[in-house]
Amino acid sequence: MLIIAVLAFALKASASEFSTGPNGINSRALGLTGSGVAIGQVESGRPGMPVKNATPFDDPMWVHNQVQPANVFAGTTDDSSNSAHVIYQTMPLEPEEDREGLHATQVAGVMIANATTPSLQGVAPAASLYASAINGAPVGLTTDQRFAMSANRLATHSADVRVINVSARRPLADEFQHTDGNQHATQFVDWSTNEHDVLYVLGGGESVPVDVPQDNFNCITVAASDRLTSGSGPFQRVADLNLNDFDAEPGVRTTIDIIAPGVDIVMTGQGSSPSIASGTSFASPHVAGTVALLQEWTNKRILENAPRWSDNAKEPEVMKAILLNTADKLNNVHGSKRDNFLQDGVTKWTDTTAGTDESVSLDEHMGAGHLNAKNAFDNFKVGEYDAGTVPLIGWDYGSVGFLNNVEYTFNGQTSGWIAVTLAWNRTVVKTSDDPYLPTDLFSTYSPVDETGLATVMSDLNISLIDTSNGTVKHSSVTTVDNLEHIFFEVEAGNYKIEVSHFGGGVDDA
Numbered sequence: 037m038l039i040i041a042v043l044a045f046a047l048k049a050s051a052s053e054f055s056t057g058p059n060g061i062n063s064r065a066l067g068l069t070g071s072g073v074a075i076g077q078v079e080s081g082r083p084g085m086p087v088k089n090a091t092p093f094d095d096p097m098w099v100h101n102q103v104q105p106a107n108v109f110a111g112t113t114d115d116s117s118n119s120a121h122v123i124y125q126t127m128p129l130e131p132e133e134d135r136e137g138l139h140a141t142q143v144a145g146v147m148i149a150n151a152t153t154p155s156l157q158g159v160a161p162a163a164s165l166y167a168s169a170i171n172g173a174p175v176g177l178t179t180d181q182r183f184a185m186s187a188n189r190l191a192t193h194s195a196d197v198r199v200i201n202v203s204a205r206r207p208l209a210d211e212f213q214h215t216d217g218n219q220h221a222t223q224f225v226d227w228s229t230n231e232h233d234v235l236y237v238l239g240g241g242e243s244v245p246v247d248v249p250q251d252n253f254n255c256i257t258v259a260a261s262d263r264l265t266s267g268s269g270p271f272q273r274v275a276d277l278n279l280n281d282f283d284a285e286p287g288v289r290t291t292i293d294i295i296a297p298g299v300d301i302v303m304t305g306q307g308s309s310p311s312i313a314s315g316t317s318f319a320s321p322h323v324a325g326t327v328a329l330l331q332e333w334t335n336k337r338i339l340e341n342a343p344r345w346s347d348n349a350k351e352p353e354v355m356k357a358i359l360l361n362t363a364d365k366l367n368n369v370h371g372s373k374r375d376n377f378l379q380d381g382v383t384k385w386t387d388t389t390a391g392t393d394e395s396v397s398l399d400e401h402m403g404a405g406h407l408n409a410k411n412a413f414d415n416f417k418v419g420e421y422d423a424g425t426v427p428l429i430g431w432d433y434g435s436v437g438f439l440n441n442v443e444y445t446f447n448g449q450t451s452g453w454i455a456v457t458l459a460w461n462r463t464v465v466k467t468s469d470d471p472y473l474p475t476d477l478f479s480t481y482s483p484v485d486e487t488g489l490a491t492v493m494s495d496l497n498i499s500l501i502d503t504s505n506g507t508v509k510h511s512s513v514t515t516v517d518n519l520e521h522i523f524f525e526v527e528a529g530n531y532k533i534e535v536s537h538f539g540g541g542v543d544d545a
């Protein structure tokens with residue numbers, strides 16, 4: 037049995053008010069633009085497209101002239117100009133913030149707006165955006181099937197889409213449905229992550245505790261952050277618009293992975309006007325855009341034949357581990373310039389259950405902390421190191437044998453806060469080997485049983501060990517998730533990380 041996992045590790049090592057500046061995710065500090073990287077966008081509608089094939093496409097009233105998608109789709113086919121999926125208003129009494137075209141143009145702008153105004157410029161302004169409107173998928177299918185068809189169109193695109201932003205969700209239909217990873221949309225995104233090597237980034241829940249496919253295992257689900265002081269200062273608090281209970285089944289499986297700016301975000305609107313809106317829909321594209329920046333760096337290093345760089349750096353598990361490992365928690369730790377708090381503005385990550393209980397890897401409100409693109413880049417740019425002796429900062433896309441363990445011994449003494457994150461994918465089996473069809477069935481996830489098509493997810497743990505005496509200083513040993521995370525302060529000494537397989541799983545889990 038081969039168990040694939042990714043380990044990331046890091047040790048101690050004007051403020052502009054817009055969300056991509058140092059008070060937000062600090063992506064401007066990278067000097068990267070997402071050039072050469074393709075991003076996907078899936079939601080009910082699609083953004084306006086000013087020009088297609090050097091010819092005006094959508095009417096100027098439906099576009100922002102600084103948001104230029106590479107292509108737009110109605111589900112699986114090229115969309116027509118000025119279609120129902122981009123118009124400003126689909127229902128006479130529909131709230132403005134829910135209008136499909138406006139919402140999609142705002143989300144797209146957070147990712148790719150090529151604006152000269154700093155507050156409007158997207159995270160990855162040179163990335164290529166491919167957007168698909170779920171409502172353009174064939175009628176007669178379920179909502180989950182239409183979503184999956186739209187997402188599959190992007191995941192299989194020849195442009196090599198590396199990340200797909202999903203600012204859409206649906207509540208459970210009835211009491212017979214559960215947020216247990218077995219709804220069709222959730223099964224699809226977890227399957228597609230493995231099948232297509234693409235990372236899905238989803239906005240967290242606002243209307244109900246957990247939506248679909250926010251109960252996924254393999255993706256990144258993002259909650260919105262806010263400032264402590266309205267209108268100024270850093271984004272550093274879990275926003276009030278997030279719900280307080282983000283747990284999925286079984287037990288207390290944490291849904292939220294990370295937080296990112298999502299309140300009073302200045303964005304592109306339609307008619308080439310700016311707009312301001314709030315929601316998890318606008319938090320997740322900050323994460324998706326950051327992935328595009330990291331993948332631009334990946335492409336450059338591979339093209340240069342740089343040592344420690346290969347296609348492993350493109351893997352979604354690597355992106356997930358890096359982003360969560362470098363999330364801000366405490367001021368002046370690992371490059372963070374802020375403390376981060378729960379909604380009360382007082383409780384820090386280290387005060388939560390995740391900070392004190394080894395069986396809980398992420399906080400249910402904050403996940404691993406606040407997105408910091410600069411910190412993520414600093415952890416990522418070091419490159420990949422195999423198990424053995426490793427530097428104080430780095431990552432590895434490696435494997436653990438069945439009931440086996442591997443070790444990473446730091447090459448020098450250190451003290452202070454140590455962050456370690458282990459991510460691996462839940463394996464979802466599709467009953468057909470052919471390309472995805474909406475009639476396809478997927479294996480059912482079971483946390484305790486493996487019968488029929490059910491799959492038991494691999495149980496991997498990580499431990500931080502003092503090499504001088506073999507003492508385990510701290511561990512992460514969750515049994516209900518596919519993510520382990522350590523954030524722990526140590527005294528000066530020599531340490532190693534041990535990754536262990538404790539059972540469960542199928543090939544390549």
